[in-house]
Amino acid sequence: MALKMTRRRFLQSASLAAATIPLSKVVSADSSFTSGEFAAPGSFKDTKTVYGGVCEMCFWRCQLVGKVRDGQLVKLEGNPKSIDNGTALCARGNAGLKLIYDPDRLKHPMKNVGERGKPKWKKISWDEALDACAKGLQKVRKKYGPQGVALWYHGASAHYPTAFFEHIGVPNICEPAFYQCRGQTAIAMLKTLGYVPNEDVDMANAKAMLLIGTHIGENIHLSHVRNFITGKLRGAKIIVVDPRFSASAAKADVWVKIKPATDTAFLLAVMNYLIDKGIYNKKFVKESCNGFAKFKKGISGMTVKKAAKICDIPAAQIIEVAEILAKNAPNVAIHPGRHATWYGNDFQRIRAHACLAALLGGYDVPGGIQNINRMSAGHVHWPEAEFDDDYDPEDFALAEMAEKYPFRPPGTPTDMIRETMITGKPYPIKGMVVWGANPIKTFPVQDETKKALKNMDFVMVTDVSPTDITMWADILLPEACYLERYDHIEKGTQWDCSAKPQQFIAPRMPLVPPMFERKDPVWIINGLAKRMGVGKAIPVKTQEEYVDHCLKEVEDVELSIAKIKKEKGIYIQEGESSYLEPGDVAEFNTESEKIELYLEELEEEGFSPVPVYTKVPEPPRGYARMIYGRSPVHSFNRSQNNAWLHHEIPENPVWLNDELAAKMGIKDGDRVSLENQDGVKTTGTTIVKVTPGIRKDVIYLAHGYGTDNPAMTVAHNQGIDDQSMNTRTVIEPETGCCGMRINFVRLIKDGKSISIPA
Amino acid sequence: MQYAMVIDLDRCVGCHACAIACKAEWSVPTQFGRNWVHRLGPAKTPHGLSGTFYPGLCNHCDDPACTPGCQGEEAEKVFTDPKTGKTKKMTVLATYKDPFTGAVLIDRDRCVGCGFCVEACPYQARYIDEDLDDPRADKCSFCVERLAEGLEPACVQTCLSRARIFGDRDDPKSEVAQYIKKGARRLDNKVVNIGPNVYYAGNKRDMHLLKETCTPTEMPEASLIEKRVLLARMGKSISKGMGLTGLVGMAACTALASETNEEDE
Structure with a gap:
């Protein structure tokens, strides 16, 4: 028998001889790769492939499969049938495995027997938890009316709950994904184009692309990244406008090192130049745009020379950009942008994106913004509710009452709900429901959010993980995660617009059942509805019924969960090209049936009908503007406790210009914290990245780090929280969205504040 | 035949998918990696500002520094050429270079966990999980186990932008060989010259930054x-x-x- 050599025996022999001893013993011949019990088996050995996953590590929703061994998920992979992400998944998608089995995840319903913000948790049963939620909400409703309850939500699991809360008359519902992210992008596009293109821009087939602050590469949305890189490989000229040498700028032909908050001036100057030189797409403007003459006049003040000064860039560079775009029109990808809540004047900037693409004719042509035809699935509706005393929730929608924010995205601006929670004006809001959102990290001015939450009679929170908001719950409910439940129905097309047109539909289906006492939203809400006396109105009994219903409403094809399972998670059918046929004229679903270069509706509401640049306050002496962006391995705060992702990029370095650093005596890798204009300091510390790749008037860091909740044992206090520096915000008058790049910071090293040199 | 990988830095966006897919595939402990992604720059180079990445893994070197000093037991193994099916019997230590594919592999059941190979690698491509009761060396296997099942290496399969290209360096028709012909380069120099088989392609500025900052400067003694x-x-x-x-x-x-x-x- 072969000598069984162990590490300890080896060390013993080695130490006795004080040298290495050759140990030549022949063991049995072995031609297989795996070496017994000591080798990992790999995901392909003795595993079952489970189809039907739809990712929610971010909101791009790649389609995936699970490799399952003995009932346990061992790996996630892209669904080979996917025409969107294929077999690929990003770091976060792959790391879903560490979310599902994260020991810190919420496991049982819990009651807070301590204080809000300083919780002490007591494990309770679902019966106790739902009874307490029903009682808490009913008490508020009885005392203050149905308008006394508000909802902050995020993600697909909140759709059924949101419909329920609407049914019981909750008038104020807010999704941070709109008011702190992409709300005004959607509305600006809707008003200008008549539809919301989201990020349907055909970069893969563009001859030139323009990205304003968009940092693909740090912002990883799988097929979007693939589109960008494919465009680059196919020879597109890439222009990136950013105060920082971002991952996208590093791939660009032209980096416009713009002064932050001046992007609209830049866009206006480019448009003026195109018009002045007569190198805009005259045919497209004539056929498909409305109000060109008034638009031309309206923007004429922003000359190249003026913009160069405002943007702190060479005039020649503005001209260079305009010439590249004109030369490659109409096959230009003017990226619509995504997260746009920067300065409180962002609606106008996004309008400028749309108008520039219009001047170039970059719509529904290879490379342009596309109006993509996806399949549509049904919805589950709660019946129209009847209320006592002629109560109408619309009468209590705060923005309507205040007659403010006429161009707001769906729902009530965050800030209005929060203010009402604090002041009780125009009526008291005393019950707060949070479903899947993390308002502590998403909303600026954290102290106000905390104050508002303290002022509640009842707070109910549902989540997957113990995020910072969960510390403020009275009752905390554990939800099944995206790998354990049915909900969202993903609809899309082939990722490359120039490829064979196809459409797909992929409902989210569980890969493994939930563990502990985690439940899906239909189960939770139905339990709550019954206890609140509206059990008769329940539209579906189970999550399966919910998804089946949505699938059955898909037109022209009979779909069901059973059918999708047979189709290995994705149903695919022939689609139609988003490109215009030669000779066709692009049509837009606006009032004029054209792109609204000049938007009268804005004028009627007292805003500028053509995109306009407004100056925002400059940093005070000794401070720089704080801007933030994404980490490629994180979806803001929600993925921070993922051990694998944390290991890849454990903290968020503060980017500091190299010349400034030299003057400040700061070296690459130094440990610092931040202090803002109001003297507020970050709780934790992080490292400095000293680089020539950033302007001197800006400090940059990735958003989402610096988790407060010690129950997140991986993420707690790792890196610093950029949101904690946003002690001020500015609310955009058009939309009610928050501006979050209006705060200024300096560094603290070894307890000493270090000013940013002029 | 020699398995090799090319990483195209023009395509790589530094998303870390490769590192995480590998962790899942091979149950790699959280604090280690069979592969890694390091962000480089933005930094000045003679060719302009560069911001790029160092996606690294075992180089499966022509002349590996890690195999000769292995303290594990010898064993006679039968190797098979995946292309022709030809076999060859050879006596090897616990870590060895496959005579056909050129993959440098570890038979973990014969590894004694001495750590010699970990220290010997100038690229720091191997690790030992000291927290285990019976630690053994581990590293990238080029996923030969997956290849045998007709699958791509896990990192290649998950790569968003096809930045990782795997194949036979010695087959002139392979994409890998084409890249090498067009000038893909490896992280070696006069001192560290053991024939690494991971190649990098990219523009001048990114290649400059990568070569300058990520090529090992000395062979561990x-x-x-x-x-x-x-x-x-x-x-x-x-x-x-x-x-x-x-x-x-x-x-x-x-x-x-x-x-x-x-x-x-």
């Missing part, structure tokens, strides 16, 4: 390694096993080592 590794590991293993915090000299170490060993049996 063998005798030094032996001494350091053995002492360090012995100390660590023993102090862990006996709950001691410090070392009290060689004699004590030896005594403790044999005691620990007896407990095992």
Whole structure:
């Protein structure tokens, strides 16, 4: 028998001889790769492939499969049938495995027997938890009316709950994904184009692309990244406008090192130049745009020379950009942008994106913004509710009452709900429901959010993980995660617009059942509805019924969960090209049936009908503007406790210009914290990245780090929280969205504040 | 035949998918990696500002520094050429280079966890999880186990932008060979010159930054390694096993080592 050599025996022999001893013993011949019990088996050995996953590590929703061994998920992979992400998944998608089995995840319903913000948790049963939620909400409703309850939500699991809360008359519902992210992008596009293109821009087939602050590469949305890189490989000229040498700028032909908050001036100057030189797409403007003459006049003040000064860039560079775009029109990808809540004047900037693409004719042509035809699935509706005393929730929608924010995205601006929670004006809001959102990290001015939450009679929170908001719950409910439940129905097309047109539909289906006492939203809400006396109105009994219903409403094809399972998670059918046929004229679903270069509706509401640049306050002496962006391995705060992702990029370095650093005596890798204009300091510390790749008037860091909740044992206090520096915000008058790049910071090293040199 | 990988930095966006897919595929402990992604820059280069990435993994070198000093037991193994099916019998240590594919592999059941190979690699491509009771070396296998099942390496399969290209360097028709022909380069120099088989392609500025900052500057020296590794590991293993915090000299170490060993049996 072969000598069984162990590490300890080896060390013993080695130490006795004080040298290495050759140990030549022949063991049995072995031609297989795996070496017994000591080798990992790999995901392909003795595993079952489970189809039907739809990712929610971010909101791009790649389609995936699970490799399952003995009932346990061992790996996630892209669904080979996917025409969107294929077999690929990003770091976060792959790391879903560490979310599902994260020991810190919420496991049982819990009651807070301590204080809000300083919780002490007591494990309770679902019966106790739902009874307490029903009682808490009913008490508020009885005392203050149905308008006394508000909802902050995020993600697909909140759709059924949101419909329920609407049914019981909750008038104020807010999704941070709109008011702190992409709300005004959607509305600006809707008003200008008549539809919301989201990020349907055909970069893969563009001859030139323009990205304003968009940092693909740090912002990883799988097929979007693939589109960008494919465009680059196919020879597109890439222009990136950013105060920082971002991952996208590093791939660009032209980096416009713009002064932050001046992007609209830049866009206006480019448009003026195109018009002045007569190198805009005259045919497209004539056929498909409305109000060109008034638009031309309206923007004429922003000359190249003026913009160069405002943007702190060479005039020649503005001209260079305009010439590249004109030369490659109409096959230009003017990226619509995504997260746009920067300065409180962002609606106008996004309008400028749309108008520039219009001047170039970059719509529904290879490379342009596309109006993509996806399949549509049904919805589950709660019946129209009847209320006592002629109560109408619309009468209590705060923005309507205040007659403010006429161009707001769906729902009530965050800030209005929060203010009402604090002041009780125009009526008291005393019950707060949070479903899947993390308002502590998403909303600026954290102290106000905390104050508002303290002022509640009842707070109910549902989540997957113990995020910072969960510390403020009275009752905390554990939800099944995206790998354990049915909900969202993903609809899309082939990722490359120039490829064979196809459409797909992929409902989210569980890969493994939930563990502990985690439940899906239909189960939770139905339990709550019954206890609140509206059990008769329940539209579906189970999550399966919910998804089946949505699938059955898909037109022209009979779909069901059973059918999708047979189709290995994705149903695919022939689609139609988003490109215009030669000779066709692009049509837009606006009032004029054209792109609204000049938007009268804005004028009627007292805003500028053509995109306009407004100056925002400059940093005070000794401070720089704080801007933030994404980490490629994180979806803001929600993925921070993922051990694998944390290991890849454990903290968020503060980017500091190299010349400034030299003057400040700061070296690459130094440990610092931040202090803002109001003297507020970050709780934790992080490292400095000293680089020539950033302007001197800006400090940059990735958003989402610096988790407060010690129950997140991986993420707690790792890196610093950029949101904690946003002690001020500015609310955009058009939309009610928050501006979050209006705060200024300096560094603290070894307890000493270090000013940013002029 | 020699398996090789090309990483196209023009395509790579630094998303870390490769690193995480590998972790899942091979149950790699959180704190280690069979591969990695390091962000480089933005930094000045003679060709302009560069911001790029160092996606690294075992180089499966032509002349590996990690295999000759292996302290594991020898074994006779039968190797098979995946292309022709031809076989070859060879006596190898616990870590060895496959005579057909050129993949450098570890038979973990024969690894004794001495850490020699970990220290010998100038690219730091191997790791030992010291927290295990019976630690053994681990590293990238080019996913030969997956290849045998007709699958791509896990990192290649998950790559968003097809930045990782895998194949046979010696087959002129392979995409890998085409890249090499067009000038893909490896992280070597006059000092570290052991024939790495991971190649990098990219523009001048990114390649400059990568080569300047990520090419190892020296070969770990063998005798030094032996001494350091053995002492360090012995100390660590023993102090862990006996709950001691410090070392009290060689004699004590030896005594403790044999005691620990007896407990095992």
